[in-house]
Amino acid sequence: xxxxxxxxxEKHNKSKLFVTRSHLLSKKHEHSKLIQTHPFNHQISIISQxxxxxxxxxxxxxxxxxxxxxxxxxxxxxxxxxxxxxxxxIALSSNRYIDxxxxxxxxxxxxxxxxxxxxxxxxxxxxKSAQFPVERGSRFVxxxxxxxxxxxxxxxxxxxxxxxxxVLNEPMEFLVGYFDKNTGTPVTFDIPGATIVTPQVDTRSVxxxxxxxxxxxxxxxxxxxDTWTEHAHELFEWIGLATSCSQAVAGTSDEQTSAYTVPEPxxxxxxxxxxxxxxxATAIHSVINELVAAHTEFYVCVWGFxxxxxxxxxxxxxxxxxxxxxxxxAYVPHxxxxxxxxxxxxxxxxx
Amino acid sequence: MFYDLNIPLPEAAGKxxxxxxxxxxxxxxQTVEQARVLGYSVVxxxxxxxxxxxxxxxxxxxxxxxxxxxxxxxxxxxGARVGGATRSVGRGKIRMLRRLTAVIGDATQGHxxxxxxxxxxxxxxxxxxxxxxxxxxxxxxxxxxxVALDMGQRWNFVAKQKVVTQALALxxxxxxxxQPALAGEKTRQQWVSNAAAVVRATRGRSVIxxxxxxxxxxxxxxxxxxxxxxxLQLNGDLSKRALAANARAALMHAFTxxxxxxxxxxxxxxxxxxxxxxxxxxxxxx
Numbered sequence: 001x002x003x004x005x006x007x008x009x010e011k012h013n014k015s016k017l018f019v020t021r022s023h024l025l026s027k028k029h030e031h032s033k034l035i036q037t038h039p040f041n042h043q044i045s046i047i048s049q050x051x052x053x054x055x056x057x058x059x060x061x062x063x064x065x066x067x068x069x070x071x072x073x074x075x076x077x078x079x080x081x082x083x084x085x086x087x088x089x090i091a092l093s094s095n096r097y098i099d100x101x102x103x104x105x106x107x108x109x110x111x112x113x114x115x116x117x118x119x120x121x122x123x124x125x126x127x128k129s130a131q132f133p134v135e136r137g138s139r140f141v142x143x144x145x146x147x148x149x150x151x152x153x154x155x156x157x158x159x160x161x162x163x164x165x166x167v168l169n170e171p172m173e174f175l176v177g178y179f180d181k182n183t184g185t186p187v188t189f190d191i192p193g194a195t196i197v198t199p200q201v202d203t204r205s206v207x208x209x210x211x212x213x214x215x216x217x218x219x220x221x222x223x224x225x226d227t228w229t230e231h232a233h234e235l236f237e238w239i240g241l242a243t244s245c246s247q248a249v250a251g252t253s254d255e256q257t258s259a260y261t262v263p264e265p266x267x268x269x270x271x272x273x274x275x276x277x278x279x280x281a282t283a284i285h286s287v288i289n290e291l292v293a294a295h296t297e298f299y300v301c302v303w304g305f306x307x308x309x310x311x312x313x314x315x316x317x318x319x320x321x322x323x324x325x326x327x328x329x330a331y332v333p334h335x336x337x338x339x340x341x342x343x344x345x346x347x348x349x350x351x
Numbered sequence: 352m353f354y355d356l357n358i359p360l361p362e363a364a365g366k367x368x369x370x371x372x373x374x375x376x377x378x379x380x381q382t383v384e385q386a387r388v389l390g391y392s393v394v395x396x397x398x399x400x401x402x403x404x405x406x407x408x409x410x411x412x413x414x415x416x417x418x419x420x421x422x423x424x425x426x427x428x429x430g431a432r433v434g435g436a437t438r439s440v441g442r443g444k445i446r447m448l449r450r451l452t453a454v455i456g457d458a459t460q461g462h463x464x465x466x467x468x469x470x471x472x473x474x475x476x477x478x479x480x481x482x483x484x485x486x487x488x489x490x491x492x493x494x495x496x497x498v499a500l501d502m503g504q505r506w507n508f509v510a511k512q513k514v515v516t517q518a519l520a521l522x523x524x525x526x527x528x529x530q531p532a533l534a535g536e537k538t539r540q541q542w543v544s545n546a547a548a549v550v551r552a553t554r555g556r557s558v559i560x561x562x563x564x565x566x567x568x569x570x571x572x573x574x575x576x577x578x579x580x581x582x583l584q585l586n587g588d589l590s591k592r593a594l595a596a597n598a599r600a601a602l603m604h605a606f607t608x609x610x611x612x613x614x615x616x617x618x619x620x621x622x623x624x625x626x627x628x629x630x631x632x633x634x635x636x637x
Contacts, residue, residue: 013586100353133591134588321574
């Protein structure tokens, strides 16, 4: 195949991994901001020696709901005052693909409509051209601040209400999480027709798991030398293998089928707890705070929804050939250190 | 939305007096359903005809059966087109369009396409030599939306960039069908060569991926096609555009050409033009 074809340059074609080292006692709280600014989470895995992780998770992470609602129901003043303003409501349209369908979501404050060109041209609401796909004009994002300007007497509200009723008036299925603002624990969402869903919890114990020693150079410096980068990659790779319950880290793999070796391994009895559902960022933060207070090393991996319209800090997110927006963290409490790894797909504005 | 603008009808349907049997319709229905499951929102049933277009070529649509989970762009009873180009597709449904592909060996055959007069949603031409490719690309024939090239056969012409660029400037798309890539070794080799030539000539722009799938097993999911495009140096973004935005642009080109006055004025389709409305009209007229 000829390689001299001058095809357009690819601006957003590579997944990216951001590695951050943060001090647990620092005022910046970078490790906390990373968690709290990522609203749409669907899976968490915690790897730890502690046997009480499941109970800690159960204290903060609970049920969510399947609801069929119209979009205009979300902007109803009674709905906003009863739900949006009181606690944190996260909603994501079900069974809709961000690169093929119109996707609707609430990140706790804004109603986000990520719509295709045809829908946007008939919708009649002001939005902005989405960054992804890279070719502008095929996708648009409309954001409606539910905490502001949603006064029925104002023209803006009437306009939004009329257009949603005229164009997007069919009831749609949503995953809805309704959580306490401070702790992230689930709160009763008493909308008629809401079906409660319990998150799926898996626990697995791995005796004599091969756990790498977190290298001193990762903990003590931020200087990105080749060695530092290599160690960071190895740690991130190990976390991914561990959450997948790989035989390579369990020490049971065959040398002829797996060339992977754990760097500087120590054999420990570890427990992996995985929860799947619609998870509150605040709840995840509460869980991690409690585990940090217990002063044991642990590793966390959180995956975001591939079809969420936003990732960190309301950055636009889309699906290229993958839509990962996940992060992993390695906590070393006795050294007050946290290593964070944020993995973004190619079409993610955070990168 | 993902589009597949080439699900072919049987070859016999493209001949004068040709028809599609109920078993063949059943196979087409199975293919359309598989396309819906794979994530396609819009498909086009393609009638390929050799030579000049005649009115009896439209009769093949009279035997259209009912398709499950599908919104047809034509009325099954009367054959008349309904709806706009980009009418929204209901959740869980697939929109079906009608496409005509004329295999052109003679310039006069291309001029007969103007008599299609809006009966088909998309019109494609398949040139068989250099002169016909030039005519298809330079606007000699008004009624052309897609230039289709047989990807599985050796061409007796060269797809030059100068010629193809004229088509792109007119909004005409070039089609890459991937079914030959799933066929035998020789056909695959030829497919790679031909598809690479199209990508080279178009620089990845205004290319549309289609399946040309005669059965459900020949269909591939959009992301598999994005991976296949890497072989041709079409990155994932360009491949997804070829399945979505470019295909939509081809559809809009066809709609603008056939249903608007100078792309400024278009008729507004009322509820009476919907299939249910047309059937009701037909019943009341009896």
